[in-house]
Amino acid sequence: MHCYIIMGVAGSGKSTVAKAAAEKLGLPFIEADDHHNQANKSKMKDGYPLNDRDREPWIDSLVAAAKPHKTDVVMSCSALTKFVRKRMRAGLNGNCTYIHLHGSPRLIRERLTDRKGHFFGADLLASQFAALELPNRAHTLNIENDIETLVGQVCEIIKPAA
Secondary structure: OOEEEEEOOOOOOHHHHHHHHHHHHOOOEEEHHHHOOHHHHHHHHOOOOOOHHHHHHHHHHHHHHHOOOOOOEEEEOOOOOHHHHHHHHHHOOOOEEEEEEEOOHHHHHHHHHHOOOOOOOHHHHHHHHHHOOOOOOEEEEEOOOOHHHHHHHHHHHHHHHO
C-alpha cells in the first residue's frame, strides 16, 4: 500500500481533487477532515488554530485508516507542518507521496468565504499559511488550474507508480 496525500491549506481544493482522482483511478479515498475529533473541530469552529499536539490523535487516526488497505490510497490532508508529514511518513513506513496544492491567499480566501457548512472558516486562513512549512519532497501543483486539469495531473503522478 502506498498513500498519495493531497495536501495544502484549507480551501486549496484538496478534497475535491483527491476524491475525483481516487474515483478516476479506482482507488480508496480517505478524507482527513472525517478523522478530526470533536474537540479539534470545536476549536477550529471557535476560531482557534490547531497545534501539533492537537494534531497527534488525528494523524494516528489517518495512519490507522490507510494501513489496512491492500491497494494504493488517495488521501486529502492539510499536512501543513514537517511534524505532521514526518509522523505520517513514519506511521506509513515511508510509503507516502505528498502532492501539494498551492495557490494565492487571495484565491483561497475567496473559496473559503464561499464555502458553507464547514467547521473551518476563512478567519483561520492566515494561521494555515503561517503554519505551512513547504515540503521538500512533494509534487507542487498550481490551483489556478481548473479542477479537471489538477485531477489529471494528480492521476499522472499516481499512475506511473501504480
